[in-house]
Amino acid sequence: MATQIIIVLVLTMFINGMTTLSYAVRLVGVKTGRIAITFSLFNILVLLSRTANTLQAPLLAKTVEQDLKHGVSSNTGIFRYIILSCTIGAILGALLIPTFQRLLSKAVSHFSVHKSIPRLFYVGLSGAGMQFVKESMRMPTKEQFLELPAHRDIPWRIFIYNVLASAIITISVLSCVYAAYLNPEYRTTASNLSGVINGLATVLMVLFIDPHLSILTDDVVLGKLSEGTFRRFVSYMVIARITGTLLAQLLLLPCAQLIAWLAEKV
Template sequence: MNYSLLILAVVICFSCIHIIEVLSFMARIAGVKENKKSLAYSLQNAIFMLTRFFMMALLPVLGLLIDKGIDKNSYLMMVFCALLGASIFSFLVFIMRHKVIKAFSRIINNIIRGRNIFKEIILFPFYFFSSYGEGKYKKKSVIINKSIFISSGMVFCIYSLSVFMVFFIALFFPDYRTMISQLSGVTNAFATVLLTFIIEPKISRSIDLSDDTEQSENMLLSLILGRIFGVGFISLFVISVVFYAFI
């Protein structure tokens, strides 16, 4: 059976989820630069909610692939492509971070003037490709916070693999695939708890207590780089090991 379209849908949905989440952190950096930290946090959460649309599409497609009995090696290759796509596009967002931050700065200032937050988020591509704010922010190298980088890498490795590996286990026990697939929420929640109660408070405390904008920006960028490393290197390494174990 040809699973090409379903596999492509998984890769696209997973990549979009990670792109949107990286963009949400860029919105928070813009808030730090504009000294609108609370508003930026609200904007970050609003952008993050857009991932739910892609997650609602991803899970049923994964379930359908399991129900159709996709080959285990084909499934692992799909996961490899999804992780690779997510890491590449996330890195592209990081490379273009200065234009992204400028666009979010405009959105934040427009929201302050009373504009609707949802409409402003929809207009993000227009702001991104416009020349607004040229020369406002100087390009600087990132000073990586090792603690946040490592923690972020491990958390987002778990986060990126959790759903895929649960459905992979379901391939071995097709009679219990419905029950096993429900565990994806549990494993995904574990990574979310680590991010929410360990990494996020540390960054928020630093941002609130420090007047050093550059330090706060470096902490958030360290989290993003750690995320890219966790998804693009650690997770890919794990999947490669699992793949070669089943060849």
């Protein structure tokens, strides 16, 4: 069981790290002027993240099944650690944004010339590619944190929506799996209700957050908004992402209770 939990924790950190790095994609897009290519290349990493996500739930569900067989009716500790790994993954992703920007910008430039994904991977894994990765390692500077815009310049409504969406996404699968402890007879139904929780986050993302980020991205490309202002706004969205994973600690049990109730009523 310990091995399963370690794998889940690693996968969770990877998934959340990729999610946080997605904010840097827009920065690279506006900097290179090749937004479509930038998102296309990043989707390769998203595919890896989604593959990891499909492995996460079964491994965690198996742990719960083993607990139930041994008469364990609650095991919040594991779930708290998993949510903590979400926070750690988001923080690591935030710290890697400067490095990721340089690497993705280089990848976009290379792909624009050669137009070959296999060649891109070959160059990236070559000695010269590894040397470039080493030289590109950067940490966020103190100035980047100090240059965050004043409170009045931030659309706090979007910030709060992002916090809520991040919290909901963090616990969507976890609350459904934990619901098996609360209502073991309907644990199969509960495990399939993650879409109900994810649906709330999707509504917030699609209706409010993504359109706002897209408008800002276009404004930078059109010269209506400075790249520095956009970069600082993205920094706040990253902070919202990390804050959302912290809020998830409070929402885990209430959402699990809701899922356990829905599993019996649907």
